[in-house]
Amino acid sequence: MNTTILLVEDEKQLSQSIVQYLDNGGITCIPVYTYNAAVNKIHDFEYDCIVIDIGLPDGSGIDLIAYIKKKKLEAGLIIISARNSLEDKLEGFTTGADDFLVKPFHLSELNARINAIVRRKKFDGKETLEYNEISIKLENRTVFIKEKKINLTKKEFELLVYFISNNNKIITKDAIAYSLWKNNADLAISSDIIYTHIKNLRKKMVEGGAKDYVNAVYGIGYKFGE
Amino acid sequence: MKLLHKNILVNASVSLIIMFLGGLLSYQLIVNKIKGESYEHLLSEKVLVEQKLKNATPVSVLENNIGDRIKIKEIPNLTGKKPKLKTINSTQTGYEEGESFSAIEFEYEANQKSYQVTIIKMFDNDEELGENILFAEIISAMLMVGAIVLVNIFIYKKLWSPFYKILKALQSFNISKQDAIKLPATNTEEFNRLNRSITLMAEKISRDYFSLKEFTENASHEIQTPLAVINSKIEMCLQDEHLTPEQANLLMEASQAVNTLVSLNKGLVTLAKLDNNQVDIPSDVNVYEKLLDRLNVYEDFIQEKDIDVRMKIDKTVNIKINPSFSVILFDNLIKNAVKHNYNQGGKINIEVTKEFIKIENTGTKPKVNTDKFFERFYKDSNKESLGLGLAIVKKICEIYGFKIVYNYASDFHSITLYIS
Numbered sequence: 001m002n003t004t005i006l007l008v009e010d011e012k013q014l015s016q017s018i019v020q021y022l023d024n025g026g027i028t029c030i031p032v033y034t035y036n037a038a039v040n041k042i043h044d045f046e047y048d049c050i051v052i053d054i055g056l057p058d059g060s061g062i063d064l065i066a067y068i069k070k071k072k073l074e075a076g077l078i079i080i081s082a083r084n085s086l087e088d089k090l091e092g093f094t095t096g097a098d099d100f101l102v103k104p105f106h107l108s109e110l111n112a113r114i115n116a117i118v119r120r121k122k123f124d125g126k127e128t129l130e131y132n133e134i135s136i137k138l139e140n141r142t143v144f145i146k147e148k149k150i151n152l153t154k155k156e157f158e159l160l161v162y163f164i165s166n167n168n169k170i171i172t173k174d175a176i177a178y179s180l181w182k183n184n185a186d187l188a189i190s191s192d193i194i195y196t197h198i199k200n201l202r203k204k205m206v207e208g209g210a211k212d213y214v215n216a217v218y219g220i221g222y223k224f225g226e
Numbered sequence: 227m228k229l230l231h232k233n234i235l236v237n238a239s240v241s242l243i244i245m246f247l248g249g250l251l252s253y254q255l256i257v258n259k260i261k262g263e264s265y266e267h268l269l270s271e272k273v274l275v276e277q278k279l280k281n282a283t284p285v286s287v288l289e290n291n292i293g294d295r296i297k298i299k300e301i302p303n304l305t306g307k308k309p310k311l312k313t314i315n316s317t318q319t320g321y322e323e324g325e326s327f328s329a330i331e332f333e334y335e336a337n338q339k340s341y342q343v344t345i346i347k348m349f350d351n352d353e354e355l356g357e358n359i360l361f362a363e364i365i366s367a368m369l370m371v372g373a374i375v376l377v378n379i380f381i382y383k384k385l386w387s388p389f390y391k392i393l394k395a396l397q398s399f400n401i402s403k404q405d406a407i408k409l410p411a412t413n414t415e416e417f418n419r420l421n422r423s424i425t426l427m428a429e430k431i432s433r434d435y436f437s438l439k440e441f442t443e444n445a446s447h448e449i450q451t452p453l454a455v456i457n458s459k460i461e462m463c464l465q466d467e468h469l470t471p472e473q474a475n476l477l478m479e480a481s482q483a484v485n486t487l488v489s490l491n492k493g494l495v496t497l498a499k500l501d502n503n504q505v506d507i508p509s510d511v512n513v514y515e516k517l518l519d520r521l522n523v524y525e526d527f528i529q530e531k532d533i534d535v536r537m538k539i540d541k542t543v544n545i546k547i548n549p550s551f552s553v554i555l556f557d558n559l560i561k562n563a564v565k566h567n568y569n570q571g572g573k574i575n576i577e578v579t580k581e582f583i584k585i586e587n588t589g590t591k592p593k594v595n596t597d598k599f600f601e602r603f604y605k606d607s608n609k610e611s612l613g614l615g616l617a618i619v620k621k622i623c624e625i626y627g628f629k630i631v632y633n634y635a636s637d638f639h640s641i642t643l644y645i646s
Contacts, residue, residue, distance in 0.1 A: 011451050017458035024465070082450035084492070085499075086550065104454030104488055107461045155526065170464050172478070174485055183557075184523070186489060187565055193530040219475050220464055 003118050004028040005049040008038040008064065009080065010057050018051075021107040025169065027114065035059030039067065048118045049076040051110070054083065054092070062095050069096040076117035080105065106175035112165040131164045133210055150208035155180055156201045163214065163224035172221040198222065230382045237374045242367055249363040253356060260355065261328065264347050265311050268330040271296075271345050272309065279336040279343075297344040304333050304340045314346065388412035392420060399428065401435050439502065446495050449487075456484050493614035496554065497602070500621045508626070510544040511552045513578050520556040527564050532571050533587075539578040545645050547626055555622045558615045559641060563587035566639065575638075586640035599632050616641075 005022070009015040010033045019029045030045075032038045035058045042050075050068065054061035065077055078099045079092045089100050098117050101110060119127045119138065129136040135144045141157055143150050152160065162179050163171070177188035180197075188194055202214050215223045227235075275296060278288055285298045309332035329346040391410035399407050407428040409421040460481045464474065521528070521535065528535060547555070563574045563585050572588040598604045600620040603613040619641075623630045629644040 011455060013455045014451065014458055017455070017462050020462060021458070021465075082447040082454075084495070103450040104457040104484070107458055172461070172464065172481065174481065175461075181526070184527070184561065186485075187524075187527055187561060190565065191527060191530055191569075193526060196530055217474075219471060220478055 002026075002028075003048045003114075004030070004045060005051060005114060005118075006038065006041060006045075006047045006075070007031045007051045008033075008035075008056065008061065009051070009053045010034065010055070011053070017107060018110065021169075022111060022114070025111055025166070027111070033057075035061075035064055038064055042068065042071070042073065047073075047075040048121065049078060049114050051078045051080060051114065052097075054079060054081040054088065062091055065092070065095045065097055074121065076114075076121045078110075078113060078117060080110070106172070106178060108162070108166045108169060108171050108175045109179055111169075112162050112179065115165040116161075129161065129164055131167065131213075134160075134164070134205075136161060136164070145205065145208040145210045148208060150204055152201065152204060155197055156204065159197055159201055160205075163222070166224065167213075168223070168225040170217050170220055170223045174221075176221065229386070230378060233382075234375055234378050237378065238371045241370050241374060245363065245367045245370060249359065253359045256355065256359065264328045265330070268311065268328060268345055268347055271347075272330055272332055272343075275343055275345065276334050276336070279334055279341060282337055285341075295346040297346070299342045299344075301333070301340045301342050304335055307331075307333055309333075385414070388414060388417040389420075392417065392424065396424065401431060406432075439498070442498055443495075446491050446498075449491055453484055453488055453491075457481065460484070490614070493618065496618055497614065497621060500551070500618065500625065508546045508548050511547050511549055512541075513543045513545055513583060514539045514541040516552050516556055517560075517576060517578070520553065520560055523557070524560050524564055528574075531564065531567060531569060533564065533567055533574055534572070535574045535576070537576045537578075539576065540580060543578050543580055543583075543645075545583075545626070547622075551622050551625070555619060558619045559585050562615055562619075562641070563639075573638075581646045582642050582644050584640055584642040586638045588637050589639050592634055592639070596632055596634060600630065 003026070005027060007015060007018055007029050009018065009031065012033065015031045015033065019031050022029045030041065030047075032041050035056045038050075038052075038056075050073075052061040052064055056064070061079060061081070065079070068075065068077065076099075077097045078101060079097045080101045080103060081088060081092070082103045084102045092100050098120075099113050101113060119129070126139050129138060133146050136142070136157075137144070138161075143152055143157065143160065158180055159176070162176065173194055174185065174189060176194050176198075177185035180194075181188045198214060202212055205214075206212050211226070213224050213226065215225070217223050275288060275298075279298075285300075288296055288298055309330060311328070311330050314327055314329050327346050329344055331342070331344045334341050334343055388410050395407055395409050407425060409424060412418060412421070460477050463469070463477050469477075517537075517539065545552070560574075564587075566589045567574065567587045568589065574585065574587045576586075577584040592599075600616050601613075602617040604617075620630055622628075623643055631642045631644070633640045633642070
């Protein structure tokens, strides 16, 4: 899956981190820092996804989304915003954004969201996410190991998708907590719940005949991969 | 005490004192005047009696005189006493009890006889006069007080009405609402000055408030971007395969501090939002449904800690609250009950009646002052807690007038919101 995205973010340091992180995961990311640059670049390429910061120095990300929608571009749209109000979110979604991520976010979270949107756009959600012997039918949220279905809970399923989206990356406990429990991430971090869910997932995967891909990275978190 | 009452009290008491003193004075003056006149009368009577004695009018004729009573006693010799004006009381005269009369007593020698003569002036009733004066005084005092009350009330109704309107306008002034304060137009100079000062002050406060608010909002948002940068850099660093465990540890510690800052910022923004309370459209929220809905969100954590949740809920209870605030309220209460519970096998009891919503959870005894539980940044030795959750709960309760009470008894922490 060769994915190219346009990143419209005026904070160069943040932009640089995102580009680097996504690039390691095989996503080509083209950074622009202003509204006008974004408008100029939009027609250069058929992007799979455009990541837009709302507060740009020469315009609003919301206007950019309206512009993209007017031009009937197919790209998935993710807003990254420092503002976390309901009104901002509503405005973003009604203008046509597919997702809304509040700053600061984990790079792994952004990566997972981009992957999810790109999959949805490309395959109408009917795509199968494959990782060696594991295949996940995203449409009906089922997981198969070597064609054998295994039963995962909702959270275990989300965890597996998150791991595969960020495979070979070190994922912190915080990032997992946020991805699965959003506003209650703090509660997750202060309890053993992440450990419990990962333990259960690993057990089910291994019992289902998959290799144990989950590696604990001491003091940091986990890494999914061989 | 109202201004009106104070004014009436002062006016009335001063007038009463003055009236009392004035009454006393006029009473004295009148009585003295009457006394003087009656003595003059007695003196002229004395001359008349002397005349008649000289003309050898019989004593019995003199004593039967209609008008003043005259007593004449023959005495052997003149004692040389000077004529004496005196007051005698009724027992000496055989008249009504409790009355006294002016009298003159003198000696006189006529036709070789010595007499002691007492003339008692009838019908000069000082006390009755006093009573009359007192009565008149009381009536006029009452009229005076009545007049003072009426005049004051009138003055208040008329003169001070702008003042009360200003007061009302000030009371309904809400700094977080942008509309300017509306003060009544008046033609009294003082009130106009007051109006101008209040308007200026309110405008300044409003301006300051909104610029401060804007600053706070902007600051809290501006903070997010550098935090995002720090977080992303830490995350990039963590991907480095050559990282030593010590370095990884340092980075994780930095990352945790950033996360704390992020949550703190979020909590403060929520509090600020509640403080402003601008978009408050309360509607009826069913407590049972909302609680079930929110408990569902925490199901994972409740299971993880193996917490036994028991509910005794009156399903018909509704509260008037902004729905999104109700989510914040119940989330914080449930989160609190889960977080500060035992690590395994704790309990949560939820009780809802028409009067109160009570959430209690097992947990270790609080080590410190529980009065401060609802204050911002207050934490009970729990480093993972920011100390904003209960402050947010309290703020919401304040907005809707719920009384909130914390209690710890026999292993249970309880938080009760009195909703009626």
